Amino acid sequence: MRDSQFSRRAFIKNTTALAAIPFLSPELLKAENKTSQEFPKIHIFSKHLQFLDYEAMSDVVREMGFDGIDLTVRPKGHVLPERVEDDLPKAAEAMRKAGLSPSLFCTAVESAVNAQDVRLLQTASKLGFQYYRMNWYRYPENQTQPAALSSFSQKIGGLSKLNKKLNLVGCYQNHAGLLIGSSMWEVFQLLSRADTQSMGSQYDIRHAVVEGGLSWQNGLRLIRPHIKTVILKDFQWSDRTGKWAAQNVPLGQGMVDWLTYFKLLKQYNVQVPFCLHLEYPLGGAESGSSKINVSPTTVYEAMKRDLAKAKELWEKA
Known part of the structure; x- marks a missing residue:
């Protein structure tokens, strides 16, 4: 009888002790597996602030809590390609004066043999910029798609060699529609050389x-080793005129599964600069207008709201 009681007591004691070990608790297991990566450096796309000059833009971006600006250096951008040697230094100086380091810029660059493209990249490199988005390619009508991808991958290979000399990192953005790169497999193929x-x-x-x-x-799993920068924006499908279309909406209000996405970025250890885009209606600021029909405060509040939402979702993921 005593042996039976002892065995039962020992069993209960040992079971209780084992239950207290953290790795046997599902909740603690989940918490232990959850990474604690800090929110990446986040920039704002200057397309949405083209109603401001360089100094005003830089000051307001710093005040809103962004880490930097993804500057449009392209036709109809903050800096025009033909004026890059005159105006890009002014933009860079305004950023530094506001406590922001020039890093990201968005271009229409396509080739390492185009004189204007080369001059633009050389100027940006001298000013300390690091990452740029290039232009998109289109499928020619007189060429098969595989042949076009092979040809364009050679162009990108040439650009990568120029980038290496200039200590720059070029990026090709995946974009919905008929441009080359709507599929991540296309982007993967473009980067093959x-x-x-x-x-x-x-x-x-x-x-x-x-x-x-x-x-x-x-697609994310395929391209993840090649990700150099990340864009944040959201959308939902909408039937407004009898035809379904993708409608841009504030961050967290659309169809992007942010928690899954951010969990995967953490799991894959993707630590690159982020850039926030706001392409839903904002009085023209969403499309890069130099004159907007809403108060600038409306635009700033939207930016701060989406920035806060991005950080909130990152913490939850």
Whole structure:
């Protein structure tokens, strides 16, 4: 009887002790597996602030809590390509004066043999910029798609060599629609001949979900070793005129599964600069207008709201 009581007591004691071990607790297991990566450096796309000059833009971006600006250096941008040697230094100086380091810029660069493209990249490199988005390619009518991808991958390979010399990193953005790069497999193929350190992907989750539907995670898995910068924006499908279309909406109000997406970025250890885009109606600021029909405060509040939402979702993921 005593042996039986002892065995029962010992069993209860040992079971209780084992139950207290953290790795046997599902809750603690989940918490232990959850990474604690800090929210990445986040920039604001200057397309949405083209109603401001360089100094005013830099000051307001710093006040809103962003880490930097993804500056448009392209036709109809903050800096025009033909004026890059005169105006880009002014923009860079305004950023530094506001406590921001020039880092990201958005271009229409396509080739390492185009004189204007080369001059633009050389100027940006001298000023300390690091990452740029290049232009998109289109499928020619007189060429098969595989042949076009092979030809354009050679161009990108040439750009990557120029980038390496200039200590820059070029990025090709995936974009929904008929441009080359709506599919992550296209982007993967385009980058096949590029130097992986100086050329990669600007991953856009909004466009990935539009085109990828339920398979966007496969595309992310494919391209993740090549991701150099990340764009944040959201959308929902809407039937407004009898035809379904992707409608841009504030961050967290659309169809992007942010918690899953951010969990995967943490799991894959994707630590690259982020850039916030706001392409829903904002009085013209969403499309890069130099004159907007809403108060600038309305634009700033939207930016701060989406920035706060991004950080909130990152912490939850």
